[in-house]
Amino acid sequence: MARANRAARRRGTPRASRLGPRDVLHVGSAGLRSRPLRVVLSAIGIAIGIATMIAVVGVSASSQARLMRQLDALGTNMLVAEPGEGMFSGEQVKLPKDAVGMVSRIEGVEDVGATGDLRHSVRRSQRIPEGETGGIAVKAATEGMLDVLRGGTATGTWLNAANGRYPSVVLGHVAAARLGITEPGRQVWIDDRYFTVVGVLDPLPLAPEIERSALVGWQAAGELLGFDGHPTAVYERSTDASVPTVRELLASTIDPRNPHQVSVGDPSSALQAKAATEGAFSTLLLGLGGIALLVGGVGVANTMIISVLERRHEIGLRRSLGATRGQIRIQFVAESLMLSGLGGLAGVALGAAATAAYAHTAGLPWVVPPWAVGGGFGATLAIGTVAGLYPAVRASRLSPTLALQA
Structure with a gap:
């Protein structure tokens, strides 16, 4: 690559400039700013999945915390x-x-x-x-x-x-x-x-x-x-x-x-066993939350594919002005990540709020494990990356000439 760049400099061929983090953020958010309603609808699926998972884990952790407090107070x-x-x-x-x-x-x-x-x-x-x-x-x-x-x-x-x-x-x-x-x-x-x-x-x-x-x-x-x-x-x-x-x-x-x-x-063994198995019945709900998250990922992928089809002229124009295929891929992957990230943040907030409401109603301590928040948000970013790969690759393969003629 370095040899090719040196050869290009000798021939006087212009090179495409690299996109910095600020540039990636700008081009990635351009599509989201232009279609806010579609962004909201697409992010809802991600938000529901993450909110379900956070709420299930939070309610289970809150119940376990109450049992452990009882054990500490009553002794074993x-x-x-x-x-x-x-x-x-x-x-x-x-x-x-x-x-x-x-x-x-x-x-x-x-x-x-x-x-x-x-x-x-x-x-x-x-x-x-x-x-x-x-x-x-x-x-x-x-x-x-x-x-x-x-x-x-x-x-x-x-x-x-x-x-x-x-x-x-x-x-x-x-x-x-x-x-x-x-x-x-x-x-x-x-x-x-x-x-x-x-x-x-x-x-x-x-x-x-x-x-x-x-x-x-x-x-x-x-x-x-x-x-x-x-x-x-x-x-x-x-x-x-x-x-x-x-x-x-x-x-x-x-x-x-x-x-x-x-x-x-040992009477305390019953409470200890209950605390240990408190999350056993949460498996089904976690599975449902995971399914909702996958459905949200499919929605993000579908949104990104439609975005590629609607923005063929933009892609063709950027390619004709010197944007490389890699830069086009980075643009759409970044857009997908931002879309999923917005849904993930909303889902974490909704899940934490639902846990707080349940804990207040049931008289439980409010507990939302940090690993659940980090893992849930990390899952949204992973899904956003996967959901944006195919549309990004498809966008990068568009011919500038054909894109501008369409």
């Missing part, structure tokens, strides 16, 4: 021990009555609580048919349960040494909603007597079984409802460093003779 150091399967089919396994005391002596354990299932129903009054319980379970609960769960009361108070001896009950927030009770002081019918509601709990994501239950004091359950004192679930919270050790010792501590009959679970 709580374990629950429950009766497992007996050696024989149909054998009923019971945890020892002093299970709470034994667990509290394990090194590293900070808080321990327990619940015991009661075979009674809870209703708003004795006039409600016994079968209409709303799926609300009745459980005996120790005083330390709320500390283990890191929960609180929305209204009223928790069970304590004073009210736990009398017919008092605390409702989980789901149970309270089903009974239509929002404040303490109301009464509910359990077994053959009324119990006074002394509190309603806040939501407990780590213990959904408590949310759907009516909780009575451990002593009152034994004296008034025939509770045998055997817990059906022991909840403990230990230091983060002690969790693996406590997990290994928990079953053998509760039942040294038959540790295999004690099942140990």
Whole structure:
């Protein structure tokens, strides 16, 4: 090439000047400025595809952020021990009555609580048919349960040494909603007597079984409802460093003779799994967004082909004035990139706005991952390049003479 240029200089043949970045921007935007309506319509397809992808990723990331915040607040150091399967089919396994005391002596354990299932129903009054319980379970609960769960009361108070001896009950927030009770002081019918509601709990994501239950004091359950004192679930919270050790010792501590009959679970694992799979259902919507993006790319390519056909005289004139084929290709590829870039910017803004609106409505933190923004905008530029290649090559191959005669 250098040898050809030197030969051209010796012959006095004029050479085509190179296009600088400013020149490329100017010639590339000329077609967009002359047909603004077509530009807007072509960019809409790109914008819809990118907006869909950004919104799907953003909503999923916002939901994951809320779950991770819940995990940080609730902790992942709580374990629950429950009766497992007996050696024989149909054998009923019971945890020892002093299970709470034994667990509290394990090194590293900070808080321990327990619940015991009661075979009674809870209703708003004795006039409600016994079968209409709303799926609300009745459980005996120790005083330390709320500390283990890191929960609180929305209204009223928790069970304590004073009210736990009398017919008092605390409702989980789901149970309270089903009974239509929002404040303490109301009464509910359990077994053959009324119990006074002394509190309603806040939501407990780590213990959904408590949310759907009516909780009575451990002593009152034994004296008034025939509770045998055997817990059906022991909840403990230990230091983060002690969790693996406590997990290994928990079953053998509760039942040294038959540790295999004690099942140990981690309630936080459900939230962790939910956070990990939060974006699983977004795959379909991401696919739809990708299809919309491809359709937008086809629209850009179609727009550029039409632009080449309509601007044959311009192309012929530029070629006759010395523009090279490479410069013509650069012009139309740059125009395609600008067209796609405008759609991409609009799509990113729309997707971020849609995510913000959803997060505000659902009470989620607004999260739009930077990789989604960068990847989405990069995809628009890639599609714009591909969409503009064929029209650019076609434009560069036009003969100046034939183009000016058409």
